Amino acid sequence: MSRLAPLLDKSRPLVMGILNVTPDSFSDGGKFFSPSTAIEQAGRMIADGADIIDVGGESTRPGAQEVSADEELERVVPVIGGIREHSEICISVDTSSPEVMLESSLLGIDILNDVRALRRSGAMEAAARTGLPVCLMHMKGEPGTMQVAPCYEDIMQEINGFFMERIAACGKAGIGVDRLVLDPGFGFGKTPEHNLQLVNKLGCFKGHGLPLLVGLSRKSTITRITDNPLVGSIAGALLAVARGANIIRVHDVAETVSALNVASAINAESLEAEK
């Protein structure tokens, strides 16, 4: 059984710590490439209060090279195994590859996080077979070219249409809505203005009745506004949660947990006052 469902029942925002095991990822490229340093970093994030660790072996950075399933497996398998040896933390695996989904499902992981929303050939069937929950992220285009003049007629309608189509495709493959999480995919085929608009209109994605995952941490939409990526990411996380995000994907777990604890104490006081 996946460890995600009982966490979502806690009715507080969950913090997903990012663990990149790639030599070329977005903002911490190469820092955690050896399995032992990655496992140590996971331990630190768990101590800092992470609810979920997101292990990724494929860089989805704009312009990044695609890697083979074998290479992805070589990167993530020892790290997943190492985390599981010491901890019952909820583990998600950031992959679009059917082979990686199937192999890692045998190692006791809890969530498949697919930036391609199971559109790669064979991924839908593989994910269905694992029985695991899946995060369906919206991405317009492919990582290599998605940031070349992204353009929408109505971005909210397009993303919601995409979600409806993917939810239906999952249903047909035997992945029920009880196994789905949605993510608008900040920075994946979106301009900075699109991303700011998506934060404001996050509530419009709640109509599907599914948990929402949001990843803004250290993305360029934030770092073009401020030269302090940590503080900027926390501001983004707090506003995303205020607008309905259920899971926040972040690099800086301790700081995000502290900020969310303050926000939730303030919210709890107003609920008390209403009684």
Ligand code: 8Y7
């Ligand atoms: C996201 C993601 C990345 C995101 C989900 C980065 C793998 C880029 N971003 N997965 N992955 N949502 N679900 O900056 O926003 O971390 S990679």
